[in-house]
Amino acid sequence: MILVRLFSYRARTAPLRWLAWLTLKLGFGWLSIETLAQVEGVVLMSVFAALGLFAAKIGTETVRRVHDCGQSGWWVPTVATGVVALVLTAAARWLGHDADAIVWGTLTLAGIATAALGLRPGERGINDHGAPPTPWTSSGPADGRAGLMVAALLLAAGIAAGGAVITWQNALVRERDARMRAAEPRAPDTSAIQTTANEVSMDQEREASGNDNTALSTQIDSLLNEGHAR
Incomplete structure (x- = not known):
């Protein structure tokens, strides 16, 4: 089975082949970092x-390279695990405090490890x-399924990480849309303005009607007074 042979640990790899895969991995990693900032959705998850x-x-x-040197792949x-921990620590320090001893120490250890695997016959x-x-x-039986299981797990982890992002x-x-809506000036409530205008108009009409009634009552009183006087 091609996939089994592709990811099988039961084989040996020469230094040049390992360095070629490492270079390809680093190049793809750099390209992925540049791509992730510009894509989303299915493309992001695929990356x-x-x-x-x-x-x-x-x-x-890497396991095959270690096997080629006669060492255990474990x-x-x-x-x-130690290298990843150091790299993450160095990245955090680099982002927060610029380059320091931890960063350069990590890069030095990574360089030594790469040289050891890449140059050791x-x-x-x-x-x-x-x-x-x-x-x-590579040479060897290349028939183990452990590597294929690890590949499946890392594939699932990549998909899960993409979904989380x-x-x-x-x-x-x-959150950005909610903040933009909250920052926008609210439009005036036209219904309330219209209601207030109607109330003012009715009050004015009542006031005018009251004034008219008062004037009429005054005229009537005047006429009555004139009649009594005669």
Whole structure:
């Protein structure tokens, strides 16, 4: 099965092949960072899924490189955990406090680890993981399914991460829209203005009617007074 062979840990990889995959991974990672700021939706989730698969593949090739040196592949997750922790710490320090000893120390350790795997020659003879590989190929049975399971898990993790980022982006958009609506000046309530105008008009009409009645009553009183006087 092609997928099993693609992600199988049971093989050996030469230094040049491992360096080629590492360079490809770093290039794709840089391109992904540039792309993620400009895309959303399905495309964004696809980029995260691809990152998960690339991480699984470089992990597979790293285990094979360690096998080529005659070492146990279990060293890879052990060392990778420490490297990831250092890289995340360095990134946080870099973003918050600019470059310092932690950042440069992490980059130095990463460079040493890369040089060790990329320059160390493999065992010349056959070992437990197969025959010596050619510079650009891997050798060995390549029939284990553990790598395929890890690839599936990292693919699912990438999709989940993409979904989480999309949810976060949508929440930011909703919050921005709510703030914009709250900042907009409210239109005057025309119904209330119209009601007030009607009430004022009715009061004016009542006042005018009262004035007319008062004037009429005054005229009547005057006429009556004149009649009594005669």
